[in-house]
Amino acid sequence: MTHEVIRHLLDDYVTGELNDDARGPVEGHVAICEICSAEVESLKRILVRASDLPKSIEPPAEAWSNIRTAILREESAAASHSTRMASPAFWRRRFTSTRARPRLQRSAR
Numbered sequence: 302m303t304h305e306v307i308r309h310l311l312d313d314y315v316t317g318e319l320n321d322d323a324r325g326p327v328e329g330h331v332a333i334c335e336i337c338s339a340e341v342e343s344l345k346r347i348l349v350r351a352s353d354l355p356k357s358i359e360p361p362a363e364a365w366s367n368i369r370t371a372i373l374r375e376e377s378a379a380a381s382h383s384t385r386m387a388s389p390a391f392w393r394r395r396f397t398s399t400r401a402r403p404r405l406q407r408s409a410r
């Protein structure tokens with residue numbers, strides 16, 4: 302296997318997920334290739350640091366309350382928007398508040 306092929310296998314090599322057929326050639330290459338051996342060391346350091354991280358993180362107690370408030374705010378904004386759009390006054394204002402108004406006022410006379 303070439304350096305180019307092996308460097309894509311280094312992740313699995315470090316995590317122990319590499320199959321038995323590939324492990325030997327990768328091990329042999331890492332022993333003689335400075336770039337790959339440095340990459341293996343770096344990946345091992347990352348794994349060690351990642352293993353120190355907590356497996357799960359509890360959200361702060363107020364998180365759900367904030368999410369619920371945001372959802373309710375969205376729903377009420379959407380509801381008030383559709384209520385406004387269902388109102389004839391909304392459309393009257395929209396079409397009479399622009400250039401259409403003078404013409405409408407003239408034709409109303």
Ligand SMILES: [Zn+2]
Pocket residue numbers: 304305307308330334335336337338
């Ligand atoms: Zn290499």
